[in-house]
Each structure stands twice: as structure tokens, then as C-alpha cells.
Amino acid sequence: MSRLHRAIARLIPEPHREWLLAHDSEGASIEGRAARLRWMLGALPIAGRAIASQAVHDPRSLLGGALMRTVVVTMSLLVAAVGTIVLGAYALMTEHPATMLPFALVPIVQGAFTLLFALGKLNKLGGIARLLELSGSTLALSVGAVGFAYGVVVNLTPMNVDPEYAPMAVSLLVAMHGLIALLAFAPTSAEPVGA
Amino acid sequence: MPRDRKPSPQTRKVLAALAADPAAWRHGYDLARETGLASGSLYPILIRLADRRHLESRWEDGVDGRPPRHSYRLTSTGLAVATAAEARRLVPRTAEGRA
Numbered sequence: 001m002s003r004l005h006r007a008i009a010r011l012i013p014e015p016h017r018e019w020l021l022a023h024d025s026e027g028a029s030i031e032g033r034a035a036r037l038r039w040m041l042g043a044l045p046i047a048g049r050a051i052a053s054q055a056v057h058d059p060r061s062l063l064g065g066a067l068m069r070t071v072v073v074t075m076s077l078l079v080a081a082v083g084t085i086v087l088g089a090y091a092l093m094t095e096h097p098a099t100m101l102p103f104a105l106v107p108i109v110q111g112a113f114t115l116l117f118a119l120g121k122l123n124k125l126g127g128i129a130r131l132l133e134l135s136g137s138t139l140a141l142s143v144g145a146v147g148f149a150y151g152v153v154v155n156l157t158p159m160n161v162d163p164e165y166a167p168m169a170v171s172l173l174v175a176m177h178g179l180i181a182l183l184a185f186a187p188t189s190a191e192p193v194g195a
Numbered sequence: 196m197p198r199d200r201k202p203s204p205q206t207r208k209v210l211a212a213l214a215a216d217p218a219a220w221r222h223g224y225d226l227a228r229e230t231g232l233a234s235g236s237l238y239p240i241l242i243r244l245a246d247r248r249h250l251e252s253r254w255e256d257g258v259d260g261r262p263p264r265h266s267y268r269l270t271s272t273g274l275a276v277a278t279a280a281e282a283r284r285l286v287p288r289t290a291e292g293r294a
Contacts, residue, residue, distance in 0.1 A: 016242065018265075019238060019241070019242055021265070022223060022238075022252070022264075022265030023223065023234060023238050025257075025262045025263060025264050025265060026222060026223045026224040026234070026264065026265075028257075028261045028262055029222070029224050029261065029264070030224060038233065038234075039224070039227075039234045041235065042233055042234030042235035042236075042237075042238060043234075043235075044235065045235035045236070045238075045239060046234070046235060046238040046239060046242070048239075049238070049239035049242050049243070050242060053242055053243070053246055057246065
């Protein structure tokens with residue numbers, strides 16, 4: 001099985017994983033390197049179609065699987081990076097508004113913790129890590145949603161002539177990350193991640 | 196339950212290729228060559244047809260040291276869909292509008 005197919009096949013749950021194997025097996029019958037490469041690149045749209053089909057027909061099969069974990073890892077990196085950028089901006093400011101610090105630290109802590117949890121680096125902590133991850137994600141979802149809603153209300157206030165979109169964006173990102181982490185980890189058993 | 200929409204031109208090509216000899220099991224690469232579709236277009240169509248139970252598939256043992264291959268053929272409902280799609284294609288638009 002080609003490396004590309006192996007990497008993608010890990011993300012796609014049964015029964016659609018079989019389609020990738022089927023596609024890959026045809027590669028041996030194709031003459032010419034360029035034609036074979038063109039054929040193999042077809043694995044990407046096939047994976048997209050397989051995931052979409054799975055999401056429509058059996059959405060529960062996507063929860064808690066490798067695909068969700070990959071999405072969580074990617075989002076955790078993004079959230080932590082956004083937090084780091086906000087922290088950098090805070091450090092460079094001449095004034096240091098106190099309200100800005102939580103907007104920087106919360107995403108960094110949330111992103112880093114979830115990343116470590118998703119990669120199985122906190123398995124030695126046992127159930128505590130899972131409890132912290134799930135409660136932290138629930139809190140992030142709640143606080144992020146409230147922060148986003150508050151931002152909408154404040155920006156819609158006619159008196160406010162200088163709308164602020166950055167806190168809203170960070171709140172939305174934090175809420176989305178919390179939601180996806182819950183979808184990825186809540187349905188799985190209490191076994192260590194990656195076991 | 197998936198909706199049965201009017202098949203796209205690409206899906207019609209695949210249906211026509213499979214319906215040409217409904218009893219024969221066909222391989223993905225052969226279908227791609229016959230229809231002129233890239234594998235990234237062909238396989239999503241095959242997945243959709245299989246999800247709708249219009250297509251059956253099986254694994255065949257590999258020959259000459261090659262890996263096992265997946266092969267496909269239409270089910271009876273798939274054949275009916277292919278026939279209907281072909282009939283719709285052959286009916287001129289004006290006649291269809293009058294009907």
C-alpha cells in the first residue's frame with residue numbers, strides 16, 4: 001500500500017476505508033510513472049467523498065476516531081499559535097490592558113493541553129487528564145460562546161463607534177476548539193488516548 | 196435514504212460503461228480508461244452508486260504477484276437506473292417538455 005493511501009486510510013473509518021484500498025490496488029496495473037502518480041493523487045478526492053458519505057450516513061462513526069483526533073491536533077496548534085500571537089502583541093504594546101492577557105493565555109493553555117492529551121503524552125496522569133480535558137473543553141465552549149455573544153452585542157450597540165472584532169474571533173476559535181475536542185474525546189471510552 | 200437525483204453526465208458515463216455488459220465484473224482502472232474520468236472523479240461516483248445499492252463490488256484474487264483487485268457491476272436497481280438515464284438522454288428536450 002502506498003504511503004499516501006496508508007496515511008489517508010488511517011483517517012477514514014470502515015466501511016469506506018475499503019474504497020481507498022480498492023483504489024490503491026489498481027495502481028499495480030497502471031503502466032508509466034506519471035500515469036500512476038495521477039491515479040494515486042485521486043486518493044484525496046476519494047477520501048473527501050468517503051468522509052462526506054460517512055458524515056451523512058453514519059456521523060457517529062466519525063466521532064472519537066482518528067479523523068477527529070487529527071482535526072483536534074490541527075486546531076490545537078492553531079489555537080496555541082493565536083494565543084502566542086496575542087501574547088506577543090500584548091508584550092509589544094506600550095500600555096498593557098489587563099483584559100487582553102486572558103485572551104492570550106487561555107488559548108495557549110487550552111491548545112497546549114489538548115495537543116498533549118490528543119498525542120497521548122498525558123496518559124500517565126490517567127483519568128485525571130481526561131477529566132481535565134473534558135471539563136476544560138466544556139468550559140472553553142461555554143466561555144467562548146458567551147464571549148462571542150457578548151462581542152456581538154457590544155459591537156451592535158449604536159454608541160460603540162469603534163467595533164472590536166479580535167476578541168470575538170478569539171472567543172469563537174476557543175469555543176469551536178472546545179466543541180471539537182468534546183466531539184473527539186467525549187464519545188471514546190476511558191482508555192488512554194492512542195491505546 | 197439518499198435522494199435519487201438526475202445523474203450527472205459523469206455518472207451517466209459510468210452507468211453506461213457498466214450497463215454495456217451488466218453481468219461482467221469491471222475494474223476501476225478499466226472503467227477510468229473507458230469513461231475518460233480521473234480516478235478522483237470515478238471513485239466518488241462508485242462510492243455514491245454503492246451507497247445507493249446500485250452497484251455491487253467484490254475482491255478478486257491477484258494474479259502474477261499483483262495485489263487483489265476490487266471489481267464492480269450493477270445491481271438490478273442499478274441497471275434500471277442506467278437504462279432510465281440512457282432513455283432520458285436519448286429523448287430530445289422538446290419531446291420531454293411536451294410529455
